[in-house]
Amino acid sequence: MTKPGQAHDAILRGGMVVDGSGAAAYRADVAVAGDRIAALGDLRGATAELDIDAAGKIVAPGFVDAHTHDDFALIDQPDMAMKVSQGVTTVVVGNCGFSAMPLPADGELPSSYLSAARGIFGSQALRPISNSCRGTRQR
Numbered sequence: 001m002t003k004p005g006q007a008h009d010a011i012l013r014g015g016m017v018v019d020g021s022g023a024a025a026y027r028a029d030v031a032v033a034g035d036r037i038a039a040l041g042d043l044r045g046a047t048a049e050l051d052i053d054a055a056g057k058i059v060a061p062g063f064v065d066a067h068t069h070d071d072f073a074l075i076d077q078p079d080m081a082m083k084v085s086q087g088v089t090t091v092v093v094g095n096c097g098f099s100a101m102p103l104p105a106d107g108e109l110p111s112s113y114l115s116a117a118r119g120i121f122g123s124q125a126l127r128p129i130s131n132s133c134r135g136t137r138q139r
């Protein structure tokens with residue numbers, strides 16, 4: 001908890017925080033100390049060496065990879081360890097006219113999707129995907 005007058009390394013003020021929990025974005029200040037988020041909320045009384053006006057900006061932990069072709073990887077490996085291990089917490093998919101969506105709610109991907117994926121990704125393309133949105137890689 002930040003006390004009035006407490007100094008941090010950096011404060012991002014008034015941004016819309018997208019915290020990754022699935023909750024709606026909310027306006028807040030974010031204080032950083034070292035490599036950690038030290039405080040979150042209304043930090044009007046706090047100071048920092050670096051004070052950033054984040055109004056009108058999105059504030060989110062990690063890196064946003066704005067152009068990926070991870071559409072099938074998200075389904076196949078939902079923990080996305082290969083991205084998280086690099087500090088990437090958000091990927092934008094559906095780029096270059098390609099998407100794994102919409103997935104049918106009641107079953108497997110159409111064979112045309114799988115054929116297209118195999119054409120793009122070769123032997124690493126997915127097997128049919130269950131409605132749990134979890135697939136398995138071909139071996």
Ligand SMILES: [Zn+2]
Binds near residue numbers: 067068069095096
């Ligand atoms: Zn692309």
